[in-house]
Amino acid sequence: MAKKPPSSDRLAQLRALVSYHREKYHRDDSPEISDEAYDSLVAELASLEEKFEGGRSTADVVGGSVREAFAKVTHEVEQWSFDNVFDEEELSEWSNRAVRILREADMVPMFTYVAEHKIDGLKLVLTYRAGRLIQAVTRGDGVVGEDVTHTAKTIASLPYVLTKPVDVICVGEVYIAKADFEQINEERKEQGELVFANPRNAAAGTLRQLDASVAASRNLSFFAYDIDKFDPKNTNTKAPETQMEEHELLRHLGLPTNECVTPCVDLKAVQVCYDAWNKARDTYPYEIDGVVVKINEVSVQRILGYTAKAPRFGIAYKLPAVQATTVVEAIDLQIGRTGVVTPVAHLRPVRIAGSTVARATLHNEDQIKRLDVRVGDTVILQKAGDVIPEVVSVVLPLRPHDAKPYVFPQVVPGCGGDGLIERIPGEAAYRCVVLDSPLIRRQRLYYFVSKAALNIDGVGPKIIDALLEHELIASPADIFTLAKEDFLTLPGFKDKSAENAIAAIDAARTQPLYRFLVALGIDQVGEETARLLAVTFGSLEAIKRASVADMVAIHGVGEVVAETVYGWFQKPENQALVTELESHILIANETVKAASTALLGQSVVVTGTLVNFSRDGIKEEIRRHGGSVSSSVSKKTTFVLAGSEPGSKVADARKLGVPIIDEETFLVRIAQG
DNA sequence: AGGCCTCGAGTTCA
DNA sequence: CTCGAGGCCT
Numbered sequence: 001m002a003k004k005p006p007s008s009d010r011l012a013q014l015r016a017l018v019s020y021h022r023e024k025y026h027r028d029d030s031p032e033i034s035d036e037a038y039d040s041l042v043a044e045l046a047s048l049e050e051k052f053e054g055g056r057s058t059a060d061v062v063g064g065s066v067r068e069a070f071a072k073v074t075h076e077v078e079q080w081s082f083d084n085v086f087d088e089e090e091l092s093e094w095s096n097r098a099v100r101i102l103r104e105a106d107m108v109p110m111f112t113y114v115a116e117h118k119i120d121g122l123k124l125v126l127t128y129r130a131g132r133l134i135q136a137v138t139r140g141d142g143v144v145g146e147d148v149t150h151t152a153k154t155i156a157s158l159p160y161v162l163t164k165p166v167d168v169i170c171v172g173e174v175y176i177a178k179a180d181f182e183q184i185n186e187e188r189k190e191q192g193e194l195v196f197a198n199p200r201n202a203a204a205g206t207l208r209q210l211d212a213s214v215a216a217s218r219n220l221s222f223f224a225y226d227i228d229k230f231d232p233k234n235t236n237t238k239a240p241e242t243q244m245e246e247h248e249l250l251r252h253l254g255l256p257t258n259e260c261v262t263p264c265v266d267l268k269a270v271q272v273c274y275d276a277w278n279k280a281r282d283t284y285p286y287e288i289d290g291v292v293v294k295i296n297e298v299s300v301q302r303i304l305g306y307t308a309k310a311p312r313f314g315i316a317y318k319l320p321a322v323q324a325t326t327v328v329e330a331i332d333l334q335i336g337r338t339g340v341v342t343p344v345a346h347l348r349p350v351r352i353a354g355s356t357v358a359r360a361t362l363h364n365e366d367q368i369k370r371l372d373v374r375v376g377d378t379v380i381l382q383k384a385g386d387v388i389p390e391v392v393s394v395v396l397p398l399r400p401h402d403a404k405p406y407v408f409p410q411v412v413p414g415c416g417g418d419g420l421i422e423r424i425p426g427e428a429a430y431r432c433v434v435l436d437s438p439l440i441r442r443q444r445l446y447y448f449v450s451k452a453a454l455n456i457d458g459v460g461p462k463i464i465d466a467l468l469e470h471e472l473i474a475s476p477a478d479i480f481t482l483a484k485e486d487f488l489t490l491p492g493f494k495d496k497s498a499e500n501a502i503a504a505i506d507a508a509r510t511q512p513l514y515r516f517l518v519a520l521g522i523d524q525v526g527e528e529t530a531r532l533l534a535v536t537f538g539s540l541e542a543i544k545r546a547s548v549a550d551m552v553a554i555h556g557v558g559e560v561v562a563e564t565v566y567g568w569f570q571k572p573e574n575q576a577l578v579t580e581l582e583s584h585i586l587i588a589n590e591t592v593k594a595a596s597t598a599l600l601g602q603s604v605v606v607t608g609t610l611v612n613f614s615r616d617g618i619k620e621e622i623r624r625h626g627g628s629v630s631s632s633v634s635k636k637t638t639f640v641l642a643g644s645e646p647g648s649k650v651a652d653a654r655k656l657g658v659p660i661i662d663e664e665t666f667l668v669r670i671a672q673g
Numbered sequence: 674a675g676g677c678c679t680c681g682a683g684t685t686c687a
Numbered sequence: 688c689t690c691g692a693g694g695c696c697t
Binding site for chain 1 (some may be wrong): 685
Binding site for chain 1 (some may be wrong): 688689690691695
């Protein structure tokens with residue numbers, strides 16, 4: 001185990017690193033790590049500073065220096081940025097503070113809120129005189145910004161002339177739509193240029209182009225959201241008295257505004273917006289990283305005023321981070337039921353997207369080499385598809401001096417034959433040399449009862465472990481000879497729970513042929529291949545008798561799979577297992593009648609949660625109507641059926657131009673036959 | 674031979 | 688979800 005450097009060393013390292021990235025971000029528009037990874041480093045720095053130096057964080061410094069190339073402009077109205085809150089409690093603290101201040105000012109604390117998307121773009125201050133755009137300036141450090149009028153004028157939705165000849169200073173967000181961002185990066189990659197880290201940087205980089213024609217080709221977008229100064233001139237336009245009226249006025253003047261701006265009577269309503277927007281986050285054309293909550297009444301805003309750092313009348317309510325940094329404490333090896341060895345990183349626990357993550361798979365040796373992950377390293381972590389943690393990269397400057405490259409062990413304790421493992425030439429994975437160690441046998445048992453195989457609900461890994469420990473089972477077939485009394489000898493089992501376990505096992509005594517096949521745990525044979533075999537041969541007897549040539553004749557089964565299956569059934573010990581299982585399990589003949597041919601020849605991919613179907617239920621339904629179910633989206637996919645909270649497959653479909661339909665449309669389609 | 678398209682296997686947390 | 692690899696098509 002590598003010795004960790006003393007925390008004060010890490011503090012110094014962190015401090016240098018944070019200031020480095022701050023410069024990269026603010027001055028050069030070219031951050032090397034995501035904002036969230038950066039925030040995560042800042043948070044650690046702040047906590048170390050608190051611990052060792054009693055607070056006074058360098059992590060607090062706001063803003064950055066201004067690059068030379070552009071004309072500096074001092075803002076007529078100082079440009080603040082809102083403080084952040086991260087949960088409901090902090091949000092209500094913010095609101096309580098406002099109430100207290102109003103009371104102290106002898107005011108009745110009556111006000112409402114406005115919630116709007118916090119778009120991950122960059123703030124732009126526009127000055128119109130007599131209805132004509134005369135200047136567009138970036139926020140800069142809030143006091144001095146940069147004149148980017150020449151590039152701002154290339155934003156298609158930004159009016160050069162307003163509908164009324166008023167004087168107004170307004171503020172809004174410049175951003176690049178996700179789709180445009182991806183396209184830009186693709187082009188840059190092709191031309192060997194550095195890609196932008198995120199849409200905001202692409203927007204910032206574009207706005208700060210010296211050459212306006214480059215900016216024009218990049219398709220910037222803009223939403224106005226605030227009025228800093230307003231003079232109606234002689235247009236008898238009323239000055240807005242609320243945030244909502246400001247929006248209306250902006251729209252009225254011909255400026256583009258976001259439709260998602262929502263008035264809220266109380267914080268509960270704000271929370272409803274927050275939850276809904278968080279859920280729908282991926283469906284917006286732009287990235288959002290939070291919800292801006294403002295007090296609606298301008299008169300109240302004025303009283304609340306500003307702290308040294310930020311306005312009191314508004315707050316940025318951040319969405320759960322999807323990236324964070326943490327430390328790799330160890331790299332562990334796990335053995336699967338096929339003897340494949342998978343390296344897993346053990347991490348210092350860290351919160352991402354609403355859950356605490358302590359482990360993340362590293363897949364295989366090549367992946368570890370690619371990332372060059374070492375024990376002791378600080379890594380950037382993200383959730384792939386909202387669930388599975390993924391190590392994105394290593395933060396090299398935080399690597400301990402004594403960190404050694406990870407050497408893939410050749411021996412894993414617990415594996416049979418002295419624990420020897422080997423990497424098969426031409427393959428990415430290591431495998432145990434001996435394939436029937438207790439470790440692997442246990443994994444096979446886990447698989448046997450799992451959802452993918454016999455789906456014995458209520459007998460999971462924990463109970464398998466207990467059964468093994470008490471020597472009540474050895475082979476998968478033994479599970480079917482267990483009696484209620486056997487379970488009662490296990491710790492934690494009472495009358496009721498033992499009965500439940502037995503009931504679950506009894507329920508598994510009847511299986512369709514394909515599930516029986518899956519449960520055998522033959523390498524390469526999962527649900528799809530098992531279905532093919534079951535449908536083609538019709539009975540277990542026929543499969544036992546099938547030759548390699550018989551199987552290769554199936555569309556979807558090749559040489560490799562056929563040899564594996566054939567070889568498996570040739571082995572005496574496997575034949576014995578099959579015979580024994582047959583004595584416990586009744587193989588039901590599959591009489592799934594076709595309901596219609598509505599989906600004949602169509603390939604369907606399902607994502608998200610459906611109202612009327614379970615995961616297995618919908619697959620069954622699609623097959624009943626002649627369709628096939630696939631797990632990944634491709635050009636050949638007929639359509640993607642998306643329920644609520646869909647995953648990345650919707651994005652895949654969009655990219656490939658594959659139609660996406662909802663459950664209702666699907667039901668109509670199959671009903672029409 | 675090369676390029677999709679699919680499937681299997683392993684994985685995380687509440 | 689991601690990665691690797693088998694299978695099929697061109």
